[in-house]
Amino acid sequence: CSYQLCICAPPILLGWQTGGTQLHVWLTPFPSPQYGIVLDAGSSHTSMFIYKWPADKENDTGIVGQHSSCDVPGGGISSYADNPSGAGQSLVGCLEQALRDVPKERHAGTPLYLGATAGMRLLNLTNPEASTSVLTAVTHTLTQYPFDFRGARILSGQEEGVFGWVTANYLLENFIKYGWVGRWFRPRKGTLGAMDLGGASTQITFETTSPAEDRASEVQLRLYGQHYRVYTHSFLCYGRDQVLQRLLASALQTHSFHPCWPRGFSTHVLLGDVYQSPCTVAQRPQTFNSSAWVSLSGSSDPHLCRDLVSGLFSFSSCPFSRCSFNGVFQPPVAGNFIAFSAFFYTVDFLRTFMGLPVATLQQLEAAAVNVCNQTWAQLQARVPGQQAHLADYCAGAMFVQQLLSRGYGFDERAFGGVIFQKKVGWGLMFNMPKSRPTDTEAAAPGHGGWAVPGIGSCAHLPLQLLRLLELPRREADSLRALSVRLPRKPSQPAKV
Secondary structure, eight states, X not given: OOEEEEEEOOTTOOSSSBTTBOOEEEEEXXXXXXXXXXXXXXXXXXXXXXXXXXOOTTTOOOOOEEEEEEEOSSSOGGGGTXXXXXXXXXXXXXXXXXXXXXXXXXXXXXXXXXXXXXXXXXXXXXXHHHHHHHHHHHHHHHTTSSSEEEEEEEOOHHHHHHHHHHHHHHHTTSSOEEOTTSOEEOOSSOOOEEEEEOSSEEEEEEEOSSOOSSGGGEEEEEETTEEEEEEEEEEETOSHHHHHHHHHHHHHHHOSSEEEEEETOEEEEEHHHHHSSGGGGGGOXXXXXXXXXXXXXXXXXXXXXXXXXXTTOOOSOOSSSOBSSTTOBOOOOOSOEEEEEHHHXXXXXXXXXXXXXXXXXXXXXXXXXXXXXXXXXXXXXXXXTOHHHHTTHHHHHHHHHHIIIIISOOOXXXXXXXXXXXXXXXXXXXXXXXXXXXHHOEEOTTSOOOXXXXXXXXXXXXXEEEEEEEOOSSOOTTSOOOXXXXXXXXXXXXXX
C-alpha cells in the first residue's frame, strides 16, 4: 500500500468522536523511496552498500539509511593491476544483487558511485597506467548496468579523513539536533575527533582552534551556519596491512626470525611479495631473487617487537613547532575521539578474545606485551578459529599502542576520551547540486577549492561519499544510542 494513515485530533483526544469533538482521518500519498549505490573500494576488499531514503516532494531531500550490502569476493581492485578486466568482473556478483534489491522501476534514477582509497592511491603512485586501466575497466562494468552511474574515482587521504570526521559528528548530532520543543538547535557540546586505521593508510582528524602551521593539513568548514577549523592528515603506508609488510621486511633484514610472531609459528615467505609494495621499497635489497622463498619463524619477543615497530616512526626532525612523526605538523590532540576500522578490531581482540583490560594506555601496552608473550599453541587454544590473522595480533597491538602514544601524542587523560567503534563502510548523502554556499562552503588551503560534505540548515545534502560508522545501541553516558538518521519532526522527514 502506498498510503499512510494520518490522524489529526486535539492532544487530549485518544479515541473517535466524543462530545462533539471530531476525529479527522484522511489518506495522503506516502513518498516513494529512492535508492543509491556505493562501492567502497578499499585496499584489501570492496564492499557494496545500497542506501534508501524517503523522497521529500519539496526538494528531494531525505534521510539516508542502509538498505542492504554485499562483499565483493577477492582482493581490492588495486590487486588487479596485472589484470584490469578482472577488477570490473569482480563486481558483477554484487551488481546483480543490486538489480534485485533495488526495484526495477527505480533502476534508472538510482545513483551509482565507486570510491577507491589508499590501495589505489598506492597503485597510482607506482604505476599510474595500471591505475587508469583498473578504473577504466571498473567504469566499463558499472556502465553496463541500468543505474545512474556518477563516476569512479580515487579519494584523497584528506577526503577520507574529513569525510569520516563529518559523518561521525553528523551521526552523533554534534552539528545540529531536533529538540523536543519542535525546533532544530545547535548543541553546545564540542565535536569528536576521528581516527581511521585502514589497510594501507591511517587518518587522524579533529577540530582545532588555532590555524595550522602547515596549511595543507587544515580544512575550514561551514556547517549549519557554524564555522569549523579542522586538522587532518593521512599517513600512507601506515595502514595495518602495509605495516605488517614493513615489519616483515624489517624482520628479514635484522633477524633470522620474526619477534612479533608467536613462538611455534612458522611460514614460507616469497621475497617478491614482501618487496613488491611501494611501502617496502626503501627496505628492498639492491639484489634479491624475487622468486625465492624464505622460511621464517616467530619468537614471541615483545621487547624486540616493540623495537621493530618503533622503527616505523621518525622523530629526528620537525620543521614546525611540534610534530606527530616523520616531520608532519600536528597540534596537540584535543577533545574526545572515535577510533574505528582496524583500531576497533585490534582493541576488540584484546578485550573480547584475550580478556585483557585496555581502558588506559598503560593497560593497552601491557595487553600488547601479553599477546606478544603468547606461543602459537597458547593463542590457538585461547582463540580457536582465528588462525588466518592470529599471528599478526601482537604486531597490530604493538603498532596501535605506539601510534597513539608516541605517534599522535595521546597521554593517559586524552586516551580516556577515545572510544573504539566498528566501521560499516562508505555512506552516501545524495541530491546535492544546489546547496547554499553560505551553509556548505568548505576550503582546503593548499589544495585548491574542493567540496566536502557541508550540511546546510535548510539546504540539500551534498553529493559526497561519507563514511558511516556502526555505533552500538548502548553507549557511555556521554554518547547516547545512535542511528543512521537524524531525528524526525512528527509529521515529516528531517531537513538538513
